[in-house]
Amino acid sequence: MAYSDKVMDHFSNPRNVGSLDKNSSNVGTGIVGAPECGDVMKLQIEVDDDGQIVDAKFKTFGCGSAIAASSLATEWLKGKDLDHATELKNTEIASELSLPPVKIHCSVLAEDAIKAAIQDWKRKNGK
Amino acid sequence: MTETHDQATPVKCRHCDKPMSTPVVCDYCHAVGPDAAVADHFTLLGLPRRFDLDTAEIHRRFLVLSRHTHPDFHADDTPEVQQLHLQVSAALNEAYRTLNDSAARAAYLLTLFGGKSSADDKSVPDGFLGTMMMMQEELADALDSDDRAEIARITEVLQTQHDGLLRRIGMLYEQYQESVSCKAVVDDLLGELRQQLNAVSYVKKLLSQATDAEHAHD
Amino acid sequence: MRNTLMTDSLILGIDLGTTNSLAAVMTPGGPEIIRDARGAALVPSVIAFVDGEVTVGLEARAHAVENPTATVYSVKRLMGKSIEDLTSDLAVLPYEVVPGRNDTVCVKVQGREMTPQELSAIILRDIKARAETARGQEISRAVITVPAYFDDSQRQATRDAGRIAGLEVCRIVNEPTAAALAYGLDRSEDACIAVYDLGGGTFDVSILRVSGGVFEVLSTQGDTQLGGDDLDRELINLLTGEIRREFGEELTFPPATRQALRTFAEATKVRLSTESDATVEVDLGAGRLFRRTITRDEFESLAVRWIDHTIEHCARALRDAGLGPKDIDQVVMVGGSTRVPMVCRKTGEFFGREPYTAVNPDEVVALGAAVQAGILAGIKRDTLLLDVTPLSLGIETLGGAVGKLIMRNSTVPCQATETFSTYVDGQTAVDIHVLQGERELAKDCRSLGKFQLTGVPPMPAGAPRVQVTFLLDANGILDVSARELRSGQAASVQITPAHGLTRDEVDSMVRDSYARAVEDLNAHRLIDLRNESARILAAIEKAIETAGDVLTPQQRQTLDAAVGDLKTKREGEDCDAVYEAMGAANDAAMPLTRAQMDDVLSKTIKGRKMDEV
Numbered sequence: 001m002a003y004s005d006k007v008m009d010h011f012s013n014p015r016n017v018g019s020l021d022k023n024s025s026n027v028g029t030g031i032v033g034a035p036e037c038g039d040v041m042k043l044q045i046e047v048d049d050d051g052q053i054v055d056a057k058f059k060t061f062g063c064g065s066a067i068a069a070s071s072l073a074t075e076w077l078k079g080k081d082l083d084h085a086t087e088l089k090n091t092e093i094a095s096e097l098s099l100p101p102v103k104i105h106c107s108v109l110a111e112d113a114i115k116a117a118i119q120d121w122k123r124k125n126g127k
Numbered sequence: 128m129t130e131t132h133d134q135a136t137p138v139k140c141r142h143c144d145k146p147m148s149t150p151v152v153c154d155y156c157h158a159v160g161p162d163a164a165v166a167d168h169f170t171l172l173g174l175p176r177r178f179d180l181d182t183a184e185i186h187r188r189f190l191v192l193s194r195h196t197h198p199d200f201h202a203d204d205t206p207e208v209q210q211l212h213l214q215v216s217a218a219l220n221e222a223y224r225t226l227n228d229s230a231a232r233a234a235y236l237l238t239l240f241g242g243k244s245s246a247d248d249k250s251v252p253d254g255f256l257g258t259m260m261m262m263q264e265e266l267a268d269a270l271d272s273d274d275r276a277e278i279a280r281i282t283e284v285l286q287t288q289h290d291g292l293l294r295r296i297g298m299l300y301e302q303y304q305e306s307v308s309c310k311a312v313v314d315d316l317l318g319e320l321r322q323q324l325n326a327v328s329y330v331k332k333l334l335s336q337a338t339d340a341e342h343a344h345d
Numbered sequence: 346m347r348n349t350l351m352t353d354s355l356i357l358g359i360d361l362g363t364t365n366s367l368a369a370v371m372t373p374g375g376p377e378i379i380r381d382a383r384g385a386a387l388v389p390s391v392i393a394f395v396d397g398e399v400t401v402g403l404e405a406r407a408h409a410v411e412n413p414t415a416t417v418y419s420v421k422r423l424m425g426k427s428i429e430d431l432t433s434d435l436a437v438l439p440y441e442v443v444p445g446r447n448d449t450v451c452v453k454v455q456g457r458e459m460t461p462q463e464l465s466a467i468i469l470r471d472i473k474a475r476a477e478t479a480r481g482q483e484i485s486r487a488v489i490t491v492p493a494y495f496d497d498s499q500r501q502a503t504r505d506a507g508r509i510a511g512l513e514v515c516r517i518v519n520e521p522t523a524a525a526l527a528y529g530l531d532r533s534e535d536a537c538i539a540v541y542d543l544g545g546g547t548f549d550v551s552i553l554r555v556s557g558g559v560f561e562v563l564s565t566q567g568d569t570q571l572g573g574d575d576l577d578r579e580l581i582n583l584l585t586g587e588i589r590r591e592f593g594e595e596l597t598f599p600p601a602t603r604q605a606l607r608t609f610a611e612a613t614k615v616r617l618s619t620e621s622d623a624t625v626e627v628d629l630g631a632g633r634l635f636r637r638t639i640t641r642d643e644f645e646s647l648a649v650r651w652i653d654h655t656i657e658h659c660a661r662a663l664r665d666a667g668l669g670p671k672d673i674d675q676v677v678m679v680g681g682s683t684r685v686p687m688v689c690r691k692t693g694e695f696f697g698r699e700p701y702t703a704v705n706p707d708e709v710v711a712l713g714a715a716v717q718a719g720i721l722a723g724i725k726r727d728t729l730l731l732d733v734t735p736l737s738l739g740i741e742t743l744g745g746a747v748g749k750l751i752m753r754n755s756t757v758p759c760q761a762t763e764t765f766s767t768y769v770d771g772q773t774a775v776d777i778h779v780l781q782g783e784r785e786l787a788k789d790c791r792s793l794g795k796f797q798l799t800g801v802p803p804m805p806a807g808a809p810r811v812q813v814t815f816l817l818d819a820n821g822i823l824d825v826s827a828r829e830l831r832s833g834q835a836a837s838v839q840i841t842p843a844h845g846l847t848r849d850e851v852d853s854m855v856r857d858s859y860a861r862a863v864e865d866l867n868a869h870r871l872i873d874l875r876n877e878s879a880r881i882l883a884a885i886e887k888a889i890e891t892a893g894d895v896l897t898p899q900q901r902q903t904l905d906a907a908v909g910d911l912k913t914k915r916e917g918e919d920c921d922a923v924y925e926a927m928g929a930a931n932d933a934a935m936p937l938t939r940a941q942m943d944d945v946l947s948k949t950i951k952g953r954k955m956d957e958v
Contacts, residue, residue: 031256035245035325038332040259061263067744098774098797101765101811102743105246108807190559194729198758198819202515202721213818217760220731224755342664 014067016074018057020044025124030116034105041070043113045077045085047121053077053085058113073110082118138162149173151215152195159196163215168222168235178236178300182227189223230327233296237324240303242317251325259329266333270340282337285330292327296320356515356722357476357487358714359469360523361503363421363546363572364681366390366468368476369711371719376527376712379476387707388475391418392467394454401471410608413439413600415454419574420468422546423450423461424506425499425844434570437578437607439600448844462506462846463854469510487512488718490710492547493519494567494735496781497793497823498844504822505846509854515721517820520544521551522562522732523713524679528704529555530716530728536674539662541692541700542710543655544680546572550659552666552673561731564665564754566658571651573614573682579647580610580639584625588635602629617641618684645687652688656695665754676700679709731756734821740813741778741787743768750815753783759817764810764830771803775811777827792844798827874923878915881930882908888937895940900933907933 019042020027026046033040041060045053056074060067077085121127138160139146140153147153150160151171169176172188194200196219198212225231238244262281269277299320306312358369358376365387368379378386385403393405393416400408409416417440423431427448435442443458445451451458469489477484489512491503500517507514521540529538535556542549549567553560584606589596598606609625616623617639627635663669676692678700683689692700719725733756739749742765750761767775775798782790801809810830817823846854885908896904907930914926 031260033249033251033256033259033325033329035249035251035328038329040256040263040329042260059260059264061267098776098799099768099772100741100743100776100778101748101813102768102807103748104764104766104807190557190561193559193731197729197731199516199717199720199729200723200726203723213758213816214760216819217758217816220756220759221761338664342660 014071016057016071017059019059020046020055020057026121028117028119028121028124030113030118030120032109032112032116034109036105037103039105039109041109041113043070043074043110043117045114045117045121047082051082053080053082060109070110070113073114077114082121085114085118149192151192151219157195159211159215163196163211163218166218167239168225169239171219171222172226174226176236176239177304178233178297180226180232185223185226189219189227192219229293229296230324230331233293233300233320233327234324236300237317237320240317243321245321245325245328248318248321249325250322251329252322255326255329259333262333266337266340275341278337278340282334282341285334285337289327289330289334292323292330296323296327299323355480355482355484355486356718357473357484357512358523358711358716358718359472359487359489360520360711360714361421361465361469361472361489361491361506362390362710363419363544363574364390365545365707366472367708367711368472369708369715370476370480371715371722371724375530376715376719378708378711379472379479381475381479386711388468388472389418390420390468391416392420392464393417399467401468410601410604413604414441416440416604417452417454417464419546420452420461420464422570422574423452424465424502425461425496426450427844430570433578434574437581437603439603439607446850447846449846460846460854462502462851463509465503465506466509466854469506469512473510473512485511485513486515488516488518488714488721489514490518490520490523490714492542492544492567492569493521493549493551493565494547494569495519496569496736496791497821498791499569500820500822501845504820505851505854508851511855516717517822518714518717518730519549519551519562519565519732519735519821520547520710521549521565521679522553522560522730523711523717524677524704524709525551525553525555525560525713526716526728526730527709527713528677528701529560537668537672538675538677539659539673539696540677540679541655541659541683542567542679543682543688544572545682546570546574548572548655548658550655550662552662552668558727559729559731562733562754562756563668564662565733565735566662566665567735568654568658571654572680573685575651576614576644576648576682576685577607577610579651580613580644581606583639583647584610584627584635584637587637588627588629591635592629592633596629602627613639614644614685617644618686641686648685648687652691655688656691659692659695670696673698677704678702679704679706681706732819732821733757734759734817736781736791737783738779738781738793738815738817738823739790740765741776741780745787746785747780747782747787747790750813751817755817757817757821758819760815762812762814764812766807766811767801767804767809768806770806772806772809773801773803774799775801775809775827777813777825779823779825793823794825796825796827798829800832801829802832804831871918871920871923874920874927875915878911878923878927878930881927882911885930885934885937888934892937892940896936900936904930904933904937 022029027044028047029042029044031042039060041058043058046055048054056077058070058074060070138150140156140158142158143153143156145153145155147160149171150166151163152159172185174180174185174188196212196215198209198216201209201212225235266281269281299316303313303316355370360367367386367388369376370379380386388402389406391402391405393400393408393412395408395412395415405416422434428444428450431442431450441453442450443453445460449460451460452464473484487507489503489507491500503517504514521542524542525538525540538553538555540551547569548571549565551565552563554563585598605627609627613623613625622638622640624638629635673696676696676698678689683706689700689702716725716728717730720728733754734751735753737749737753738751739747742748750763751759777798778787778795779793780787780790781793784790798811811827812830813827815823815825911926911930914922
């Protein structure tokens, strides 16, 4: 059976791992967790004056699925504006695709983290 | 012998009609009860629904019930009976494993008392996740530079945190026993218990990583 | 459905060892080792294929040096393994090992490829036959022991081997636990014991709590590729290295020489247990003689890293049990390799107490298996074994990580259920890859099998509820099922074994071996009948000498004819005919027997007063 290449690539070579300066007013930081498994994730976005996300970084010490999901999420985020960022979804339509299952909480962790980061930026910038 | 839990009417053995102290197995004729495989852990072990249980008593009851239900003593029975004993034994082992560990017992009790699951309520004390994230990074750095003293320090901090959380949880359950009739108080307590238990989950995960790191060179 | 009576309940306890195998049964007086006519209990786990014949045990081991490529030993190390797992073993084995089906291996001997299961079955059939002869009854059920650290594939392989040998395997028992059972049988005090089991090919350490007849395993650790054979290999490598340095680096070692070196290495190791040095002499042919004296200190410096590994496992086992060395009341040593003095010394240092060596390290596991057999047969009701699974079990999740469902050291039987979901919209199938091990990534764990859950109705990602259930039985063997909850549809599930035989393959081997077993059975029966009839003939002959004149001419004629017939029939192959002739001879000798009885009676009793008798 063939894996979704994109997903596998994001696990073996996760993109955008690292940190941004959390004290900068352009940066929104979200730290979320999944108590079911004890995984913690930090996701940071850098937003320019036009409200566009120019950079995104994540750090997680969690399970492989969460890592892949976060990596995909940060790739997807860059170049989006804040209003559309929360529309993150897996839009690949799978026909006859068979994949290993995901832990349920992992797939929502990335979404939670993005929402938290955006909320933090908005709070910092009085929005 | 033990307090009867706050459950419905005691079950009667369908073979000899005598009352059963646990739905697992009849005290008189040792027939396995029909609901044994689906009873909750406390009921299964014949223990009251409390947090502060004596671990020696939990163990004693586990051994007694194991003797009566283990599939080894039914190797000559029909496949159906053997399957029943297999399931009951599995349920008994799971019940013991959960109730024997304080954090697991606390979490399980919360679900029985109607508290929210960790999926429905992820809240933790303010700033807690930030601290966890920071400690994760410290542990990762200590591992990279093989700083044994630092690893040991982090482990100790986590252990202290773990023990403190469990003490707090114990106190909350005591308050729960006392306030069980007042719904508003109970809801608050259950909410706080959920928060503390969520925190324990993160600490336990990090603590096991730190302990593994500590002994990596033994 | 089986409805057995107590009389049918003899279950054999079998220790199927890397180096030696043996059996025991539970009797009212306790477990008893099966011994042959010479009193020997151990059967070397060696099979020789020579001149179209298959021999097992001491006889086979004798063939090892002359026929190294056709003498198979240490088969246990091949069970449930793939060719990649065995690289270091293959370097020293003189017989040929080739890849088999389903990522397993086969042994190629005299042009025929045989699986480790079939080879182990040959040994098991021999053990079974010996036990049947010793007990005088047919045996069809057994309890077989395995290293505690054997994974699911290795346990299945052992069960398959039993089936092929014509045995219903009622239970697979962990070796250290079996040893604990035998050790603790006559002891009534509660205790916390550690069983340190170092055999020929495997190492296990188990921590148990014993109270009121319940033997509860708290934790177990081990390595299925660590044992006395590794200590031998260190010596072999030392010798081959020095031989090459002395006689030429390009020197190769043909199978016969490799086998000879192995024999020397093992003998040296054994000798150094009691002596401070041992000398090895190897004839390399063409006038080249290699001579070397090895001291115990030298051997210990080679062995130390292996023994230190075992101590690491002991430390981990204690941690998993939540105990320290001072909590252990007794350290029981099991397995032939615990005779190496350094093993006892280092173990004693770690646990802070003198290890208990009074159990027979070769026999205690078989005795324990017999006790467990007794429990299952309903003979022994005051003892219970609560064992654990040694390795965590889980499935592969997206991204290559492992989602654990059952943690290591969970008491069996054990059940766990967890719910997962899908990653992409419209995903209609889910791959379930079952794994065993402690690592985080699937590729670092042991694959037990794969199956697909198909027929999931297309839904948005994250919507399906895929419930996976693991059920681990008392043998530590796993059953996995999966269903999608929202659709309520039953899923079709097929497990492809990762390192083993499929059900069909085992069935066909059982059929093959049954055909061969019937032959074997006849052969055995014939031997027994021949022996028995020889005894009858000797007894009749003696009786004729002492009391022959008691017979009438008619009776004498009948007897002579029956004796003559028996002598002829026992030279033939027809078991039933021999049996009948034996009966006829016994009947014909009746008047003689009665006369003898009268004679004895008249000498001792007749004519005496009642109060004198």
